[in-house]
Amino acid sequence: MEILAIGSHFDDVEIGCGGILLDHKEKGDNITIAVLYADDPLVGDVRVRAEEQNQSCQMLSANLKKFWYQNDIPQIVHELDKIKASILYLPHETDYHQDHYKAFQVGKAVSRNNKMTMMAYLTPTSYNYYPNAFKEINLDDKLNLIGCFKTQAERRPDYLVTMKAQHKFFGALIGVEHAEGFIFHRMIL
Numbered sequence: 069m070e071i072l073a074i075g076s077h078f079d080d081v082e083i084g085c086g087g088i089l090l091d092h093k094e095k096g097d098n099i100t101i102a103v104l105y106a107d108d109p110l111v112g113d114v115r116v117r118a119e120e121q122n123q124s125c126q127m128l129s130a131n132l133k134k135f136w137y138q139n140d141i142p143q144i145v146h147e148l149d150k151i152k153a154s155i156l157y158l159p160h161e162t163d164y165h166q167d168h169y170k171a172f173q174v175g176k177a178v179s180r181n182n183k184m185t186m187m188a189y190l191t192p193t194s195y196n197y198y199p200n201a202f203k204e205i206n207l208d209d210k211l212n213l214i215g216c217f218k219t220q221a222e223r224r225p226d227y228l229v230t231m232k233a234q235h236k237f238f239g240a241l242i243g244v245e246h247a248e249g250f251i252f253h254r255m256i257l
Contacts, residue, residue, distance in 0.1 A: 069097040072153035076167035078121040079217040084189030087205025099130035106134035123216040160188040186253040199249030207246040
């Protein structure tokens, strides 16, 4: 099965849906992570962050597609259309960060002609997020994956605290210890 996970920046996908991606890896699915703004210099050295992303992709056995700020949405969509994903993970559309909202727009465009399940994940800047689908995760494994992004963990330790609390809450909703929550936009059975 082809899996596409879209994020705006290095580490967005892992924070938002790293647990379920680890599950896809265990099932032998082909995973592609698309980072739309791989040249964002505002949150650290781009080369160092790219290496952190490469480490994460190795842990997930995932392919990496990097894009830049100068790429417009049609260019990105054209490239991602080639993947023919069965499942698409993308940031939730209601988000304070403009780049996350653009990533949602790209994902929505990629899904337009393809029969794919489309699920939005939670980012630290999402709001009005009411998940309607949950997946039990191994939090230690997800934290190990996110550990690839040392520069960001040092820069924003509050993200990890918030993420852990969210996963405990989502888990309590379905009677497990930890879970990721998603909003289904489309489900193909």
